[in-house]
Amino acid sequence: MKRTQLTDRGELSDFVHVTDSTVVESATHRHFIDRKVNVEGTNELFSVAPHEARKELRRISAPLRVDSERTDQLFHNPDVILFLFNLFQLSGLYGNLDMQGSWTLSVLPQTNGGRWFTLNIGSHEVAFSTRTSTDGKFSHHLVLDRLILEYPNTIMWLGQHGGDVRRAEYKAAERAVSVSFDEDFARAERFFAREGVRRAMVAYWADALADLRERHAKSVYARYHSYDAVSQLLEYKRARDKVILSP
Numbered sequence: 351m352k353r354t355q356l357t358d359r360g361e362l363s364d365f366v367h368v369t370d371s372t373v374v375e376s377a378t379h380r381h382f383i384d385r386k387v388n389v390e391g392t393n394e395l396f397s398v399a400p401h402e403a404r405k406e407l408r409r410i411s412a413p414l415r416v417d418s419e420r421t422d423q424l425f426h427n428p429d430v431i432l433f434l435f436n437l438f439q440l441s442g443l444y445g446n447l448d449m450q451g452s453w454t455l456s457v458l459p460q461t462n463g464g465r466w467f468t469l470n471i472g473s474h475e476v477a478f479s480t481r482t483s484t485d486g487k488f489s490h491h492l493v494l495d496r497l498i499l500e501y502p503n504t505i506m507w508l509g510q511h512g513g514d515v516r517r518a519e520y521k522a523a524e525r526a527v528s529v530s531f532d533e534d535f536a537r538a539e540r541f542f543a544r545e546g547v548r549r550a551m552v553a554y555w556a557d558a559l560a561d562l563r564e565r566h567a568k569s570v571y572a573r574y575h576s577y578d579a580v581s582q583l584l585e586y587k588r589a590r591d592k593v594i595l596s597p
Contacts, residue, residue, distance in 0.1 A: 420457045421578045429535035430466055430479075435586055436539045437469070437477060440548055441555045444587060447580070452562040454575035467579075470571045471558045474520050479538075487532040490541070493518050495553035496525045501546030507531075526554055 425431055438444050443453065456468040464481040466488070476493040489512075498504060498515070505515055513531030520526055531541065541547060561567075569575075 418578055421576060421582055424457050424466065424579060425582055427535065429539075431583070431586060433479070433535050433539045434467065434583055435590070436542050438583060439587070440542050441551050442559070443555075444584070446559055446563075447584070449559065449563060450575060450577065450580060451568050451572040453559065454569050454571045455579055456571065456574045457576040457579045459574070470569055471555060472562055472567065472569050473571070474518075474523065474526075474558065476555060476558075479535075483534075484532065486534050487512070488535065488538070489513075489530060489532050490538050491528060491530045492551070493520075493523075493526050493528050493554060494547070494550035495557075496527050496550075497553055498527060498529065498546050498550035501544075501550075504544045504546050507541075507544060523554070523558075 446453065453469070453471045456465075456470075458481075459465050459468050461468060461478075462480070466479045466481055467477075468475060469477040474493065475491075478491050480489045482488075508514060508529055508531050511531040511533055513529065516528045516530075518526035518528045531538075533541070562569075
């Protein structure tokens with residue numbers, strides 16, 4: 351199983367995880383054969399607008415895509431999508447797409463009775479939401495920098511929503527704390543706007559990502575990563591940005 355990637359002026363534009371990359375790449379090349387550019391030293395260079403190439407890539411049938419059923423099941427819930435979008439936006443993961451495999455997103459894992467997702471940076475779980483609900487509310491967990499302790503109103507809010515703050519059980523992350531709260535997804539994403547959350551998240555997550563990038567390290571959970579889900583989150587971001595930026 352391999353990824354098929356699209357690049358735009360050397361930057362990653364889109365990607366899809368497939369069972370047979372040779373079949374997918376051959377079909378894509380045939381589709382754009384009249385756009386091939388002859389440049390010495392290259393063999394697979396095409397002059398195609400990024401949005402057009404992405405559209406063709408997304409025509410790949412579900413049987414060839416890895417994790418497509420789980421991704422489609424996850425994305426059937428718009429509130430979960432919005433939660434993940436805001437999590438990616440706030441933490442800077444959209445700016446670290448080239449590091450997939452160092453950070454990982456698992457979709458609908460069966461961990462501890464089932465989760466909507468689990469997000470890892472390296473070997474550390476930094477975010478997950480349970481699938482078992484109580485009165486329509488799910489349990490959400492995030493690992494942040496201890497800077498969050500400087501914001502008592504946010505700590506009080508966690509307690510008022512069935513959660514708490516605990517020291518994270520990671521020996522290599524002395525400043526990490528684990529926060530939790532219970533809420534339905536429609537309201538859960540509002541937590542990201544609370545005082546101190548962005549500062550505490552960026553402080554821990556960005557440092558952890560920088561360390562992995564410097565060491566060229568991969569996560570032990572890389573084999574569980576859903577490129578398909580991240581690709582759809584990226585498409586969701588583009589669609590959202592287009593609406594916001596349109597006159």
